[in-house]
Amino acid sequence: MKKHIITLPGDGIGPEIMNSAHELLKAVGEKYNHEFTAESKDIGGIAIDKHNDPLPLETIEACESADAILLGAVGGPKWTDSKIRPEQGLLKIRKHFNLFANLRPVTIFDSLEASSPLKQSIVHGSDLMIVRELTGGLYFGQPSERRDGGQSVVDTLTYTYGEIERIVRIAFDTAMTRRKHLTSVDKANVLESSRMWREIVNTVSKEYPEVTVEHELVDAAAMKLITNPSYFDVIVTENLFGDILSDEASVITGSLGVLPSASLSENGLGLFEPIHGSAPDIAGENIANPIGMMLSVGMMLKYSFGLHEESAAIEKAVNQVLADGFKTADLKIDGAVTLSTAEMTEKIISCL
Amino acid sequence: MKKHIITLPGDGIGPEIMNSAHELLKAVGEKYNHEFTAESKDIGGIAIDKHNDPLPLETIEACESADAILLGAVGGPKWTDSKIRPEQGLLKIRKHFNLFANLRPVTIFDSLEASSPLKQSIVHGSDLMIVRELTGGLYFGQPSERRDGGQSVVDTLTYTYGEIERIVRIAFDTAMTRRKHLTSVDKANVLESSRMWREIVNTVSKEYPEVTVEHELVDAAAMKLITNPSYFDVIVTENLFGDILSDEASVITGSLGVLPSASLSENGLGLFEPIHGSAPDIAGENIANPIGMMLSVGMMLKYSFGLHEESAAIEKAVNQVLADGFKTADLKIDGAVTLSTAEMTEKIISCL
Ligand SMILES: CC(C)[C@H](C(=O)O)[C@@H](O)C(=O)O
Ligand SMILES: CC(C)[C@H](C(=O)O)[C@@H](O)C(=O)O
Numbered sequence: 001m002k003k004h005i006i007t008l009p010g011d012g013i014g015p016e017i018m019n020s021a022h023e024l025l026k027a028v029g030e031k032y033n034h035e036f037t038a039e040s041k042d043i044g045g046i047a048i049d050k051h052n053d054p055l056p057l058e059t060i061e062a063c064e065s066a067d068a069i070l071l072g073a074v075g076g077p078k079w080t081d082s083k084i085r086p087e088q089g090l091l092k093i094r095k096h097f098n099l100f101a102n103l104r105p106v107t108i109f110d111s112l113e114a115s116s117p118l119k120q121s122i123v124h125g126s127d128l129m130i131v132r133e134l135t136g137g138l139y140f141g142q143p144s145e146r147r148d149g150g151q152s153v154v155d156t157l158t159y160t161y162g163e164i165e166r167i168v169r170i171a172f173d174t175a176m177t178r179r180k181h182l183t184s185v186d187k188a189n190v191l192e193s194s195r196m197w198r199e200i201v202n203t204v205s206k207e208y209p210e211v212t213v214e215h216e217l218v219d220a221a222a223m224k225l226i227t228n229p230s231y232f233d234v235i236v237t238e239n240l241f242g243d244i245l246s247d248e249a250s251v252i253t254g255s256l257g258v259l260p261s262a263s264l265s266e267n268g269l270g271l272f273e274p275i276h277g278s279a280p281d282i283a284g285e286n287i288a289n290p291i292g293m294m295l296s297v298g299m300m301l302k303y304s305f306g307l308h309e310e311s312a313a314i315e316k317a318v319n320q321v322l323a324d325g326f327k328t329a330d331l332k333i334d335g336a337v338t339l340s341t342a343e344m345t346e347k348i349i350s351c352l
Numbered sequence: 353m354k355k356h357i358i359t360l361p362g363d364g365i366g367p368e369i370m371n372s373a374h375e376l377l378k379a380v381g382e383k384y385n386h387e388f389t390a391e392s393k394d395i396g397g398i399a400i401d402k403h404n405d406p407l408p409l410e411t412i413e414a415c416e417s418a419d420a421i422l423l424g425a426v427g428g429p430k431w432t433d434s435k436i437r438p439e440q441g442l443l444k445i446r447k448h449f450n451l452f453a454n455l456r457p458v459t460i461f462d463s464l465e466a467s468s469p470l471k472q473s474i475v476h477g478s479d480l481m482i483v484r485e486l487t488g489g490l491y492f493g494q495p496s497e498r499r500d501g502g503q504s505v506v507d508t509l510t511y512t513y514g515e516i517e518r519i520v521r522i523a524f525d526t527a528m529t530r531r532k533h534l535t536s537v538d539k540a541n542v543l544e545s546s547r548m549w550r551e552i553v554n555t556v557s558k559e560y561p562e563v564t565v566e567h568e569l570v571d572a573a574a575m576k577l578i579t580n581p582s583y584f585d586v587i588v589t590e591n592l593f594g595d596i597l598s599d600e601a602s603v604i605t606g607s608l609g610v611l612p613s614a615s616l617s618e619n620g621l622g623l624f625e626p627i628h629g630s631a632p633d634i635a636g637e638n639i640a641n642p643i644g645m646m647l648s649v650g651m652m653l654k655y656s657f658g659l660h661e662e663s664a665a666i667e668k669a670v671n672q673v674l675a676d677g678f679k680t681a682d683l684k685i686d687g688a689v690t691l692s693t694a695e696m697t698e699k700i701i702s703c704l
Contacts, residue, residue: 091542141506155543156508161504251575
């Protein structure tokens, strides 16, 4: 297989972990006989510095002819108060490529269970997938503006039927490949958009008789993620609820650094990135955790290229290395040896 | 002191725990020489059943001449699919009486620390107050409707400058009575309303030079509530974020049943209610936890009547009873004796 990947290292630890992605792609390519080519472009803070634009046209054009996009991380204190902000690049690339389906797996590795802030008895066995709508809702609705000379302000939550239907379908399809249990999260006791969301979930559910569907209010879901995370299989929800709940869910693993994500469009183009941020405080020190990035490569191989065996091999290698007693500085595993970014990358690759 | 209270028992366990409130008021009145009169009115499901209206005019009128309102809980499976829903009564009473300031203390009682889903080392020492805006934002913004013959939907998040300013002021005032640390939660990297919110917080903060102010994004706050809850003192946020975060924060106590809340207006009228719901599954069994209700009475005495000593006495009695090894069925305290609703009420009153 021949695939062309655009890499967007971005800011902070982004470039370091993108190196790990390159090495991993090289190794997988050699072992399984694929030709992965990669080209690096700018996004986020570095793009603001170099092009005065968090998502330069050159980056967009390169992505347009790519088979997939890998992203490191964007943002940092340098740009916090600037008018143009790194995150705008992220929002713009999602919208431009219609990356409406954000998949956020929340997996608890056995060796990391003890480092969860939750009691081990509660977090044990948790394995869920949050399907977050990524290009609609309050994030992009218009009007979003000050009014009455600054005396009031408005933001707008809008969805079309089709926007809700397509993300709900992705969620059902995802549930079919897992434990067939879907929890749709909304605020139907308050929001009209949530009531429409709920109706569409119920309509689409008729096509998936094997999937058990439940509706949960967002406040109740925020509680249950803490009191009973293993209850969930697949969660589907709108953009802002998904932002909050997926971050909430991710910390119960005790290891933000190992979590990947995928953002998919209808035509197959996907953007893959670890969920940890740019961590500017440790940038350049060769101590960042490359696992989230490497598992994002795994998601890319699976979701964009259909390479299930290769993807599973990466997951297995990560599991193996953690179980063998190796970790990076951000992880808490009793008695494990702490490796640098480069060493951890090597170790995982050697286990492929 | 002479005060007239409207009690709204509502649904499920509401009436049982309202009995506890009555007994507590009687005891406090006798001990401290106050005359509390109470009159019961309908709200929620029972009001739908009796008056076909979750907030009958009679209830509104009675509340209008009251010094404070006590609420049990509303809702239940009986009304889940009905067109008129119990929660509408709650939203309507908040809006009608302009109860814009929702105070949700999140306190970890020593004896309950071990029953938190979080590790004891993480939850230890947590004591925060969430100040939630309760009458604006997405909950009440217009338009909130289907469009294009059901092909799209819109909800609206609006705030006026004044609506944000008054809740922010309450939060600063609250911080001044506590550890003087205020965290304002928003989504300023996406929402215009959040950017205005942030500006207003910064403006008002000039009047409170002693208070340390921080801005935190809602997704980051959802994480930190789990990884480091004792970091927070006072959190202030808009209606929907507050709904999610206050429920999330409440479960880390391991004891929803003991948490009270206050919803205050500008003219001093307040509504006080435990945060647990109507728990229809255990209604009528005399096993519901009355502590959330009794501490809500405590908040009423303090916030509406200025009776600080009486309020502190209730808190102290609750602490005492829990420390003495008594609990209700919902609480997990090793070796403690389980009491009924009535017994727990008596026990706390006897400790006053
Ligand atoms: C940076 C920000 C705009 C973004 C979001 O809210 O979507 C981030 O929090 C995320 O979840 O990817
Ligand atoms: C019942 C519902 C409308 C309400 C809300 O969302 O405000 C409840 O969740 C609460 O927090 O009091």
